[in-house]
């Protein structure tokens with residue numbers, strides 16, 4: 369008999385609850401975790417072991433150890449990320465933990481390496497890039513058998529460091545730590561951040577590349593992801609005509625991370641490309657939903673798992689403006705501004721598709737697979753706007769409603785997050801007057817609107833209210849749904865900066881406090897209104913709040 373079990377009892381599925389596996393054991397020390405090293409065990413590595421900058425051929429990675437730092441100190445820890453690898457944030461010893469996470473000690477089970485990849489930067493092929501300051505320690509395997517790569521960013525030079533120092537400054541590390549976790553709690557696919565360690569060392573940076581280098585405190589972030597493979601890992605061997613390495617990487621990626629696609633064949637490579645396209649589309653729709661601007665969508669910063677990766681000069685829309693980019697390096701071309709992200713993602717996917725094409729052999733199926741991006745993006749974007757506007761579903765004519773809204777938001781500088789959150793509270797009754805409708809969103813205005821702009825927003829709210837009434841749904845239900853889509857708390861640029869200012873002055877506690885607010889971005893959190901407030905005037909032009917450079 370194929371089935372066994374207690375015949376007196378119906379299967380759990382019929383009892384209407386899922387079977388929960390017992391809570392996995394939790395550990396206090398990294399040494400107690402199980403580590404695997406499939407990347408280095410499966411893929412060809414660089415035979416040269418000297419840690420010197422160079423071109424690395426026919427290898428997916430170089431083995432390299434982190435460079436120890438003067439005084440590693442644990443500044444922040446994500447208990448949720450720790451739980452993913454069965455690490456108990458409550459009982460771990462911060463001193464021993466910071467030694468490993470600062471790069472001063474590698475446990476016996478870890479086989480650290482830096483990955484070799486290339487990429488298109490700002491539209492041009494840049495050749496070999498690679499992990500110039502990131503070192504993957506290994507894959508922590510949790511009690512459920514899931515693997516999480518642990519990667520230190522800022523852990524010292526590697527063969528891929530080119531002319532830079534392999535280090536990271538505290539400000540950019542605080543930003544990466546907080547935003548990774550904030551994005552996760554918002555429901556956006558992302559790499560995670562386990563912890564932030566201060567190095568006790570200074571790093572020299574010329575923040576705006578204007579001849580004013582300064583000493584800044586250094587830090588290391590430990591990031592986590594099932595894989596850090598990027599489009600660029602595939603582009604580099606393809607650009608070199610190294611089909612053996614391209615195939616080995618593709619087999620590794622598909623077998624490990626997309627096992628349902630079966631063995632690597634021309635068909636499954638196309639199916640994989642389509643799936644990466646679908647995941648990328650979903651990720652970008654989330655970015656557009658929450659007002660996130662990645663800032664440097666080079667192909668080396670695009671994950672094949674469809675995760676938001678490499679938090680550098682990213683930013684959050686304050687006043688709604690599709691042309692806004694946080695990245696000073698991008699201020700001229702605005703290639704990576706908010707509104708361009710959907711197009712850029714497709715451009716990047718096309719570069720990824722070109723890299724995979726030699727494994728397929730003909731162009732048409734690759735082109736067709738690339739179509740999965742738009743096929744996913746368009747309906748997902750419609751569903752996203754319907755949810756943000758509190759519509760039961762997307763109907764003909766709703767496109768005009770959205771376009772009219774986006775036009776009206778441009779007439780007066782309007783905080784995107786506060787506007788959408790306030791929209792749930794706008795009365796929809798036919799006899800409500802304009803003042804009553806405008807009241808819940810008035811706080812979103814950065815300046816007093818002109819009578820014309822005020823009129824335009826009121827007119828739009830009238831049309832929107834009528835559309836919502838036509839759905840005939842209970843108000844409370846609609847508002848609860850809107851509040852699950854439109855966050856109240858996002859990692860506003862100035863909020864990250866306030867945590868950085870305090871940390872640089874010696875008090876890291878605001879990092880943990882900010883993370884705590886970002887844990888529940890859709891909930892009202894009484895007493896924490898300051899974290900939902902629109903950008904104060906002092907932050908409008910302050911570096912770190914309104915503009916960021918790649919210098920980090």
Ligand code: AMP
Nearest residue numbers: 497498499500501529532533534535680
């Ligand atoms: P990013 O703009 O952060 O995606 O980085 C682009 C490339 O520059 C990657 O290969 C990075 O590893 C490398 N890189 C950035 N900053 C540093 C640094 N401080 N030291 C070494 N390599 C770096």
Ligand code: MG
Nearest residue numbers: 668669677678
């Ligand atoms: Mg990068």
